[in-house]
Amino acid sequence: xxxxxxxxxxxxxFVWLVVSSTVLFQSSDGHRWxxxxxxxxxxxxxxxxxxxxxxGLNAENATSTxxxxxxxxxxxxxxxxxxxxxDMAVFDDPITLDNNFHSPPVGRAQGFYFYDMKNTFSAWLxxxxxxxxxxxxxxxxxxxxxxxxxxxxxxxxVGGTGDFLMSRGIATVSTDAYEGDVYFRLCVxxxxxxxx
Amino acid sequence: xxxxxxxxxxxxxFVWLVVSSTVLFQSSDGHRWxxxxxxxxxxxxxxxxxxxxxxGLNAENATSTxxxxxxxxxxxxxxxxxxxxxDMAVFDDPITLDNNFHSPPVGRAQGFYFYDMKNTFSAWLxxxxxxxxxxxxxxxxxxxxxxxxxxxxxxxxVGGTGDFLMSRGIATVSTDAYEGDVYFRLCVxxxxxxxx
Amino acid sequence: xxxxxxxxxxxxxFVWLVVSSTVLFQSSDGHRWxxxxxxxxxxxxxxxxxxxxxxGLNAENATSTxxxxxxxxxxxxxxxxxxxxxDMAVFDDPITLDNNFHSPPVGRAQGFYFYDMKNTFSAWLxxxxxxxxxxxxxxxxxxxxxxxxxxxxxxxxVGGTGDFLMSRGIATVSTDAYEGDVYFRLCVxxxxxxxx
Numbered sequence: 001x002x003x004x005x006x007x008x009x010x011x012x013x014f015v016w017l018v019v020s021s022t023v024l025f026q027s028s029d030g031h032r033w034x035x036x037x038x039x040x041x042x043x044x045x046x047x048x049x050x051x052x053x054x055x056g057l058n059a060e061n062a063t064s065t066x067x068x069x070x071x072x073x074x075x076x077x078x079x080x081x082x083x084x085x086x087d088m089a090v091f092d093d094p095i096t097l098d099n100n101f102h103s104p105p106v107g108r109a110q111g112f113y114f115y116d117m118k119n120t121f122s123a124w125l126x127x128x129x130x131x132x133x134x135x136x137x138x139x140x141x142x143x144x145x146x147x148x149x150x151x152x153x154x155x156x157x158v159g160g161t162g163d164f165l166m167s168r169g170i171a172t173v174s175t176d177a178y179e180g181d182v183y184f185r186l187c188v189x190x191x192x193x194x195x196x
Numbered sequence: 197x198x199x200x201x202x203x204x205x206x207x208x209x210f211v212w213l214v215v216s217s218t219v220l221f222q223s224s225d226g227h228r229w230x231x232x233x234x235x236x237x238x239x240x241x242x243x244x245x246x247x248x249x250x251x252g253l254n255a256e257n258a259t260s261t262x263x264x265x266x267x268x269x270x271x272x273x274x275x276x277x278x279x280x281x282x283d284m285a286v287f288d289d290p291i292t293l294d295n296n297f298h299s300p301p302v303g304r305a306q307g308f309y310f311y312d313m314k315n316t317f318s319a320w321l322x323x324x325x326x327x328x329x330x331x332x333x334x335x336x337x338x339x340x341x342x343x344x345x346x347x348x349x350x351x352x353x354v355g356g357t358g359d360f361l362m363s364r365g366i367a368t369v370s371t372d373a374y375e376g377d378v379y380f381r382l383c384v385x386x387x388x389x390x391x392x
Numbered sequence: 393x394x395x396x397x398x399x400x401x402x403x404x405x406f407v408w409l410v411v412s413s414t415v416l417f418q419s420s421d422g423h424r425w426x427x428x429x430x431x432x433x434x435x436x437x438x439x440x441x442x443x444x445x446x447x448g449l450n451a452e453n454a455t456s457t458x459x460x461x462x463x464x465x466x467x468x469x470x471x472x473x474x475x476x477x478x479d480m481a482v483f484d485d486p487i488t489l490d491n492n493f494h495s496p497p498v499g500r501a502q503g504f505y506f507y508d509m510k511n512t513f514s515a516w517l518x519x520x521x522x523x524x525x526x527x528x529x530x531x532x533x534x535x536x537x538x539x540x541x542x543x544x545x546x547x548x549x550v551g552g553t554g555d556f557l558m559s560r561g562i563a564t565v566s567t568d569a570y571e572g573d574v575y576f577r578l579c580v581x582x583x584x585x586x587x588x
Contacts, residue, residue: 116287124323124324156335166562281484311482
């Protein structure tokens with residue numbers, strides 16, 4: 001009997017799925033093209049990471065460094081004009097569960113960013129969260145445009161390994177704090193829609 | 197009765213799906229490994245983007261700049277030998293719906309590329325389309341090898357946000373025009389196979 | 393009759409699928425969130441690629457070159473301190489089916505890497521396998537952290553084209569050999585979970 005009930009539920013659920021998909025297929029045209037219903041998120045994670053930019057004086061504490069810069073700029077200081085356009089940094093930043101730089105790190109954010117707009121502050125990020133705590137073991141890799149001055153901006157999850165094998169989703173990033181050209185802290189709110 | 201009909205259709209569709217998948221599973225070996233039938237594209241988009249490379253004289257109009265170069269080269273001009281091997285550029289290029297540089301932009305193509313072959317012109321691209329028009333709001337991020345001299349080359353869609361949340365697919369890129377080392381225009385024909 | 397049998401098999405398989413998914417949905421909480429059962433791999437591939445790093449003396453044979461470096465370092469030699477932190481290289485490396493540098497290449501590994509940790513050797517990789525042999529035509533793009541000193545490390549497959557259209561999965565990378573700062577060979581064991 002239990003099995004039979006399951007069977008009925010299955011059929012109803014399946015009918016709903018197929019019918020709704022079909023409807024969307026049929027109405028698909030240039031202006032109405034969303035095909036699959038968005039699955040319920042399977043995981044939500046919030047982390048902070050902390051970037052201390054090398055500025056010529058903080059070699060000991062810096063967690064990132066410029067490795068590329070446009071003509072006429074140098075690798076010690078962020079380019080003074082054009083909103084750092086063309087400055088590229090490599091980083092290995094601690095990840096914490098709260099906004100305290102001194103909290104025990106649960107992993108490292110490793111990757112690169114570069115400033116890519118002349119007329120405003122905007123960047124492009126490619127990086128990986130390497131998590132190695134009791135709660136999470138694995139990596140999540142992100143990539144995409146980061147319009148810094150926008151309060152909340154979405155960046156794509158492009159890959160994952162370990163606990164996050166083939167995860168898909170987005171990260172909503174916000175600048176939680178910054179201190180001139182020396183420090184910034186990003187809050188990364190990760191929503192995954194496919195978890196294995 | 198309507199429900200019953202739906203149920204039948206569902207069963208037939210489902211049988212087809214499972215049977216065809218099963219067959220492919222069973223015949224899966226080293227030489228016959230395509231597992232899932234390719235879904236029908238859910239979206240096709242064509243855009244152009246325009247890259248004006250800084251060459252020491254066009255600071256005002258340039259939309260990209262060298263930020264890295266190999267030993268012996270400089271950041272003002274593309275490396276003269278080895279097909280620009282090792283030159284890395286950051287860009288913020290206007291996206292248009294047609295091949296006219298002066299058409300109203302519908303977004304920005306932001307990212308980086310580098311020349312990565314000594315014996316021919318070839319590049320590697322990582323970039324994001326940031327679309328912000330009445331038709332499209334969101335981002336699509338791409339990555340992959342770009343063998344420039346091939347007429348049509350495919351680059352992977354690796355992520356998406358907003359209207360393009362978790363989109364999957366490819367972009368077929370072709371060089372629509374170029375002027376020496378100062379300007380190129382790419383036509384990007386995007387085919388998405390998963391849309392939400 | 394055959395059809396009816398198929399139908400029964402379908403129902404059983406489907407019930408199993410939905411019931412197991414449902415159970416996982418229901419029990420999903422902070423500590424038990426794996427939602428989908430991991431599909432069986434659809435493809436396993438093993439390749440080797442060979443990186444010959446430019447060191448000022450091997451311009452003829454080098455397959456990679458530094459294009460970025462931190463303040464105070466140069467582009468001829470890997471940075472002597474801080475475990476090459478901040479050194480960024482672009483590469484176009486031959487791919488072989490075995491660990492012999494002189495075997496006929498089946499494609500090229502093209503992309504970039506940078507060293508991103510001060511206190512140990514660790515890198516971040518973004519690259520594409522461009523395969524063009526009788527067995528494989530297409531590209532696979534990878535991205536993620538590469539903790540070099542770990543024997544086996546997983547990197548995400550982030551995209552694919554051609555034979556590998558929209559492939560998903562991971563690559564388990566191991567350093568098969570290295571010679572100082574001039575040569576390394578990586579073994580890349582690719583497991584794909586979605587093939588079209």
